Amino acid sequence: MNTIKVDGAAGLGIYCHIPFCLKKCAYCDFSSFSGLSEEVIRNYFEALHKEIKNFAKENNSSVPAVDTIYFGGGTPSAVDAGYIETTLALLKEVFVISDDAEITIEINPGTLTGDKASRYKKAGINRASVGLQAWQDFLLKILGRIHSQADFIKTMEILKSAGFENFSVDVMVGLPGQKLADVMETLQALMAFSPTHLSSYSLILEPGTPMANWVEAGQLDLPDEDEEREMHWAVDGFLKEQGFKHYEISSYCRPGYESRHNVKYWELVPYLGFGLGAHGFYNGRRYGNANELNQYCELLNAGKAPGVLEPVMETRDMMSEWMFLGLRKLDGIRDDAFTERFGESFFGQYGNVINPLIAEGLLAWDGSVLKLTPRGQDFGNRIFMAFV
Ligand code: SF4
Structure with missing residues (x-):
């Protein structure tokens, strides 16, 4: 049952952060943790649910209808599907969700099962964003990903059998040891799976990550800037030839398949961020949640807000x-x-x-x-x- 009224304003977006991964990748400085116990994960979801309920209680009128929900991470597909189901059920209980809402979950190959995929579908998730990064196993190893090319293929088969037709794939360019031919092979291989959306990111070396240390120690070589730009333009040319539209600096889609959720970020449309380190923009104010796991849970357990509200934006x-x-x-x-x-x-x-x-x-x-x-x-x- 919906308990929040709609004021007819532009649709609201909701981002939920799921900060758990099976293993930390070598280049990652996102808010994500591996190797935590089931109890920690359960406590986190309890805190996340408290945050959602508190928001609903404090804003019990004039909250616009929600038309995009995004489960990002971390690796949302790494946790028990029950956590995603109960979180989505709670969002549906306390917000008005439009019938045609875009509901996305990030999935990393090596973590999806047929059971999870069909439960996501049944819960109302209608879009998947899959982190491939590169087709070649040697590059996946350098990145410290848990998956292989074979795992990606299996993930796509599972998604298709569960009835997912709208899915995005993330790829990366500018990787250590990556050649232009590897990038082209990645894209060509991907076309067989008919993605509706592709995000192409350049590797950013984040200080303090193992990969940044290896590069600094001369153990890994990155393509130079010209090679990296050449890769970008090759991706651009190939995808346009295949009928994709380049609609945002890192994003390509089949016509009509822009990420409706991400477009809100670029058009200053309000969105709520729930979970560890999540950010939101609501009532003209930005806020950012605590990004230390214990602190986030403790604040919510003590009945406090986990976020710091910035002043109303000038x-x-x-x-x-x-x-x-x-x-x-x-x-x-x-x-x-x-x-x-x-x-x-x-x-x-x-x-x-x-x-x-x-x-x-x-x-x-x-x-x-x-x-x-x-x-x-x-x-x-x-x-x-x-x-x-
Ligand atoms: S799967 Fe993503 S969030 Fe998790 S460690 Fe790897 S890069 Fe970071």
């Missing part, structure tokens, strides 16, 4: 985020949409930033839309930072 900050998050979308940003939201043209606020970037050939302006040029994609971070 218009100036909102404008800045609207610009640099929006420019991640390859379709760009419309000046009339900016004017509608903020009452003035973005050239009024950012002409001194935009015009030089246009002159440099990094942004393109057609009289109504501002977007990254292909060259601009290679300098994404520099461009985004210019609006901060």
Whole structure:
């Protein structure tokens, strides 16, 4: 039974963080843990459920209907399916969820069984995001992934037999020892599984991770920046040829299969983040949850909020985020949409930033839309930072 009224505003997104993995990958600095006992996992879900219920109690009116839910991690598919079922059932109990809501779960090969997949489907999950990263076993080993190519193939078979048709696959470029031919082989192999969405990320070396230490010690060599960009453009060319749309700097989809959840992040649409280290944006304020596992659980057990609320966002900050998050979308940003939201043209606020970037050939302006040029994609971070 739904207990929260809808105020008719834009659909709300919900992110739930599941911070457990079977083993920590060599490049990972996400909020995730391996080797924890079932008791710790059970306590975590109890705390997560408390957080969801507390939010519902404190906001018992005017919460918009939810139209996207995203179980991310960590590895949500690594825990007992019962935890995902009860969490989703709770969300359905305390929020109004639209009938056509996009409900995604992240799955890592080597953790999915037929039983889990069919229980996800029955619970209402209708989209899977699978972390392949690379087709070649030698690269998966370097990354410290638990899975092999054969595990990925099995995962896809399980998903298909459970009736999942809408799924995304994550791949990585710029890996140690990776060649352009490996990237192309990965993409070609993937086409046989007909994904609706692909995310292609460049490896980022996070300080303190084993991989960063190995590279620093000269034990692993990364492709240089030119090779990494060559890989990116090869991915781009191949996927476009296959009918995919490049809609966000790292994201490609079949027409109509954009990640509706992620689009909310780039369009400053409100979303709630529940769980360890989760972030949210609600009522014009951002918040971030505690990212230490014991602290998160203890705060909730003591009846306290696990997050720190930032002050209501100033218009100036909102404008800045609207610009640099929006420019991640390859379709760009419309000046009339900016004017509608903020009452003035973005050239009024950012002409001194935009015009030089246009002159440099990094942004393109057609009289109504501002977007990254292909060259601009290679300098994404520099461009985004210019609006901060
Ligand atoms: S599966 Fe993902 S979250 Fe888990 S350790 Fe590996 S990279 Fe990190």
